[in-house]
Amino acid sequence: MDRFDVIVLGGGLLGSSVAMHLAARGVKSIAVLDVDLGGRYSSSELNAGGVRATWRSEMNVALSLASIEFYESVRDEVGFDQKGYLWMYEQARWPGAIEAMEWQNRTHGLGVLALTPDEIHAHCPVIDQLDGVAGATFSPRDGLLNPNLVKELYRARARAAASVRFENYAYVVAVDPEPDKVIVRALKFQEFSPAGDQAIKAILCDAMPPEDAAAVKLTADVVVNCTGAWARRVAPLYGHVVPVRPVRRQIAIAHARDVDLRPWGMFVDPSGVYFHRESTHILAGWADPDEPDEFRFKYDGEHWFEEKIWPALAARMSRCASMKHRSGWSGLYEYTPDLCGVIGFAPGHDRVIEAFGFTGRGAMQSWAAGRAAAELVTARRFETLDCTPLRPTRFAEGKLVPETLSI
């Protein structure tokens, strides 16, 4: 039986960040277990790469801002393209946006600007149809990054500082906390037998155990659950039923002649469609409010693009009147009741820590969230940023984190 100081469940951005921070804090032996460390169905590999400190709640601003400071320090390594968020509003929501902006500037000095429709066009001439747009906020410290590069940086730093075993093709099926340790049982399988990608998909979508797997047993002083949308399945293994909902979110890649958005960062349209450059193409996404809670990854393709994305882009940019759908994908959002992440000890456990449920902000907040979870492991309290508002018990207590600036 292998014994570790800490076992991290899930090796996405959160799990990799936790491992890095644990290693930096002197934890000697760490295991990171994942069904697929490559993360082909993980949210960390399927997101839009947006990074912003422009939130409405203190907690979200603080987590994002601390992470942004880190991304600024490794800008080239993680492809941090700090060209701002341009967030457009219709009249009904514009006064609230101004109020939020004033709060962000007053309390955090974010330097957010309010732009009139003419100023939006001057900032980005390709946006030339502003009917129904009352104004936009432009936040220059925000931007885009490459989540895969961030994840690999976390892992490399973890490996450089400690003995970290990144255990691939390990499906965690039991987590048993005991007074002096936590026992974790996993099924180890081979990627290409018997069914390769299909086996991984069956595990992650249908909770179908892999065939021909070897049962392995590991122990640790502490376990950190970073299984993202799968926390809904993994937390009950140690007796915690969590209100995390897996919800499919789709992203389309399209091309319009003479539209090159590389000089800018993220755009958010009043329709809810967000978009940014993807090389010389456009990446665009939209949250369908009717999407059911489900572990599913089917991308609806060209007809979804034409129905949901193209009308918004064409209404905002005349050059998008004619454009070509190229590809797309879907990944899982991990919705919590207040759409904010969870960091804290699992209720009733002092050896199990939870760090999941970041609902569309897990990439941008992963550095600071991982640090907070690592502090709980080693110091048993938050040392740099008080993340108590994100405790897992807040939902049952009715103490939700108020956040209104979610996309």
Ligand SMILES: Cc1cc2nc3c(=O)[nH]c(=O)nc-3n(C[C@H](O)[C@H](O)[C@H](O)COP(=O)(O)OP(=O)(O)OC[C@H]3O[C@@H](n4cnc5c(N)ncnc54)[C@H](O)[C@@H]3O)c2cc1C
């Ligand atoms: C379409 C889309 C767009 C997004 N856009 C943004 C954005 O612009 N900016 C932003 O900050 N965030 C964005 N997000 C959210 C962000 O991607 C997530 O919040 C973040 O990646 C969560 O990271 P994680 O490590 O918690 O989870 P994941 O990356 O999902 O990692 C969880 C891991 O746990 C593993 N796992 C699950 N169950 C088990 C088990 N039983 N045993 C072993 N391993 C297991 C999985 O294989 C997976 O690798 C977006 C998400 C989507 C889907």
